[in-house]
Amino acid sequence: MSNDPAEVKSTKRVTLKDVAKAAEVSLASASYAINGTGSVGEQVRAHVLKIAETLGYRQNLSARAMRTGRTGTLGLILPDFANPFFITLAQSVMRNARAQGYCVFVTDTEGDQKQERNALNLMIERGVDGIVWFPVRDLDNGAALTSDTPTVVIDRTVGGIEQVHADYRAGGRLAAEHLVALGHTRIGVISGPMSVLSMRERCAGAIAYIEQHAELAFNLATAFSYDLESNVCKAIEQREATAIFAGADLIGLGVIQHATRCGLSVPDDLSVVGFDDIPWAQISTPPLTTIEMPVEEMAAEAIDALLRRIDSRAQPRRKVVFETALIVRQSTSRYL
Amino acid sequence: MSNDPAEVKSTKRVTLKDVAKAAEVSLASASYAINGTGSVGEQVRAHVLKIAETLGYRQNLSARAMRTGRTGTLGLILPDFANPFFITLAQSVMRNARAQGYCVFVTDTEGDQKQERNALNLMIERGVDGIVWFPVRDLDNGAALTSDTPTVVIDRTVGGIEQVHADYRAGGRLAAEHLVALGHTRIGVISGPMSVLSMRERCAGAIAYIEQHAELAFNLATAFSYDLESNVCKAIEQREATAIFAGADLIGLGVIQHATRCGLSVPDDLSVVGFDDIPWAQISTPPLTTIEMPVEEMAAEAIDALLRRIDSRAQPRRKVVFETALIVRQSTSRYL
DNA sequence: GGGTTTTCATTAATCGTTTAATTTTTACAT
DNA sequence: ATGTAAAAATTAAACGATTAATGAAAACCC
Structure with a gap:
């Protein structure tokens, strides 16, 4: 037999x-x-x-990789998987990578720069052909950490590496314009951590417009979460403003929740605008008016830029900036 | 020089x-x-x-991999990145894998079985040492697709592969008990797609208990989303039940949203219990009472089982089942 | 038919490690 | 000293592919 x-x-x-x-x-x-x-x-x-x-x-792709020096593999590094914005982004990046026949290593760094360095090293050792990187925070010299593995940074400002951004400042302005157009005159701003340029720009854009066309009721910072800090809560309770621009949807949702809990009606007593257009924004009560970034396009651009750079390292280092857009839902209304 | x-x-x-x-x-x-x-x-x-x-x-890990046959790499396959439950799971799996020095390829299959097969093949070719797999649906013979790469399946029922489950039936019962204990007598069940055992069990557990201690007002199925189908909406509007068990949080949140939109108050007019304890459940208005699975432990067990199997393929094929727990929030109240 | 080009196949070197088998060195006991 | 065992270092053969260089065969043109 x-x-x-x-x-x-x-x-x-x-x-x-x-x-x-x-x-x-x-x-x-x-x-x-x-x-x-x-x-x-x-x-x-x-x-x-x-x-x-x-x-x-x-x-046997290991063998092939050894011989050719290409692994057909990309790395994706995100600060935090709990933030739904990153998930949307991850999804887009993965979809685009897959379409080009790449497999993607994903890691979140839990907002920790040491883990971030580990993740980078781990991936570089694994021989990824390129890295899409959403750093924990802005950096002067990121290139030092990537040891000439082609890399594209999203959203953050990092020296020595190609970047994909949205026009955060214009987005903030868009939000402020919307609130002013609705007749609000006392508008508050609640930002997230100001350590990243992206956040500073959003708020700067909003504040510049508010100061020109209305009154800036307050300008407070809080953690990147829907659990607000106490001074922020107080500002909401005391109705110092009839409208609030939150630097991120997560924060905006926190504002809605806290306002509702305090007996305020959103949007009748308080209008709220967020930033990011995370999925939750659609299903909150009321659904959150927000500023949207073209995530899918940004991811596609990131992957494209990466592949170009993989094909030929001698690419000019660019910075691509995408437009943002206002999405009006039910958390904002006219001020009477 | x-x-x-x-x-x-x-x-x-x-x-x-x-x-x-x-x-x-x-x-x-x-x-x-x-x-x-x-x-x-x-x-x-x-x-x-x-x-x-x-x-x-x-x-050069490619070279090392070729020589040793080990890549130090795992694969994680999920049906859908848009579902926050999977994200929580992914996070746990990645955390556990990282702790053991593994890098993880992640892919979502967009609920498509063809993509699922592609993903499996891609990863096997890449030479992953093992795969954590959350299949799109139950399968008779999954082993045929993995070509003896060690694999662990989560949540689904797949022939020929080791599995990690939660006790869905008991969870459904827990939810029903809670509602009955609150004095509800007409209780409705809204399930997700019944194609997976996990969902069938949840509902069966709830229904068995309801039929014994109260009246089953209705038993409807809908897609796995917070956009409900019209017959489900109608059942809610017509107040056929004073309490509803939803087979998944996403659905439960949809129920809350629709009820609120129809002028019903949750929980005063309608109590809602979900299943999964996704992050959104905490921040909905009102926060959703739900059944929780020990995701972190399940992920840890999955990774452990996988590593055991990588070390020695001749492991007994087990099925580990974890306990569920009721988390009471504000979407349920006593029926007067 | 002879010379030239084009097309198709093969040989063998190479990628960067690991590791079994072997040799050399050191240590120890007699 | 000498023999033996243990420890340390080396040699060289894989692992499974890619690809430059080379050779053989076929096709073409006068």
């Missing part, structure tokens, strides 16, 4: 050599046939492909 | 051979020293390590 040659494959992995032998061609021909690279006769190619199929051959 | 040997590293990657040469030892000794494997004298080891450090040596 068991003199059937096809049965041999039981235990050991099928290698290219096996395919070549079974197809009675050289190793090189087999490789060329499977990769479609060299010049191979049509019949030979077909034959090799069929044999590979029947033998259940699978490329 | 430039006769400084340390300057040579400018362009080319530093390899183990370079380290060995610089340290004036054999390749093997260098390898042993760095991996701490063979027997190497204390001074030699220290010396090699220092040289490696100064030269900026980084292991």
Whole structure:
């Protein structure tokens, strides 16, 4: 029994050599046939492909990677998986990468710069072809950490690396314009951590416009979460403003929740605008008016830029900025 | 100029051979020293390590992988990144994997079984050491798709593969008990897609208890989303029940939203219980009472089981089931 | 038919590690 | 000293692919 040659494959992995032998061609021909690279006769190619199929051959990408120096692998580093904005972004990045045949290592760094460095190192050792990086915070010299693995940074400002941004300042202005247009005159701003330029820009954009066309009721900072700090809560309770611009949706949702809990009605007593357009914004009560960034396009651009840079490292270092847009939902209304 | 040997590293990657040469030892000794494997004298080891450090040596994990057959890499396959429950899970899985020195490929399959197969193949080709898999749906024979790459399935029922579950039936019962204990007598059930055992069990558990201790007002199915189908909306509007068990939080949140929109007050007019304890459940208005699964522990168990199986394939195929727990928030109240 | 080009196949080197097998050195007991 | 065992270091063969260089065969042109 068991003199059937096809049965041999039981235990050991099928290698290219096996395919070549079974197809009675050289190793090189087999490789060329499977990769479609060299010049191979049509019949030979077909034959090799069929044999590979029947033998259940699978490329060993580790071997291939060693030889070619390409792993067909990208890294994605995010500060925090709990923030839904990053999830949306991750989804887009992964979708785009997959479309180009890449597999993606994902890591969140829990907002910790030490973990961030670890993550970068781990990925570089693994030999990723490129990295999409959403740093914990702005950095002067990020290039030092990537040891010339092609990298694209999203949202943050990092020296020495190509960047993809949205026009945060314009977004903040858009939000303020909306509130002023609704007739609000006392408008408050609640920002997240000011350590990143992205946040500073959002608020600066809003504040500049408010100061010009209305009164800035307050300008407070809080953590990046829907649990607000006490001075922020107080400002809301005391109705110092009839409208609030929050530097992030998560914060905006916190504002709505706290206001509601205090017996204020949103939007009748208080209008709220957020920033990011995270999925939760749609299903909160009331749904949150917010500023949207073209996440899918930003991710696509990041991947494109990365692939360009992988193909030829000598790319000019660019910074691409995308437009933002106002999405009006039910958390804002006219002030009477 | 430039006769400084340390300057040579400018362009080319530093390899183990370079380290060995610089340290004036054999390749093997260098390898042993760095991996701490063979027997190497204390001074030699220290010396090699220092040289490696100064030269900026980084292991080429592709090469190592080829030689050892281990990539130090895991795969995580999820049906849908938009569902926050999966995110929580992904986070836990990644955290646990990272703690063991593994890098994780993540993919979502957008609920599509073809993409799921692609993802599996892609990862297997990449040579992952193991896969944590949350299949789109139950399967008779999943082992056929993994070509003996160690795999652990979460939540779904898949033939031929080790599984990690929660006790869904008991969870459903817990929810029903809670509502009955609050005095509700007409209780409705809104389930998600019944194609997966997990969902069937949740509802079966709830229904069994309701039928015994109260009246089952209705039992409807809807898509896995907070956009409810019209027959479900109607059932809510017509107040056929004073309490509803939703098979998933996402659905429960949809129920709250629709009820509120129809002028019903949750929980005064309608009590709602969900299942999953996704993060949104905490910040909805009102916060959602729900059934929680020990996600972190489940993820840890999945990784543990996987690593055991990687170390020795001849593991008994187990199915581990975790307890669920009721989390009471403000979406349920006593029925008067 | 002879020379030239084009097309198809093959040989063999190479990528950067690990590790079994072997040799050299050191340590220890007699 | 000498023999033996233990420890340390080395040699060289893999791992599974890619690809430059080379050779053989076929096709073409006068």
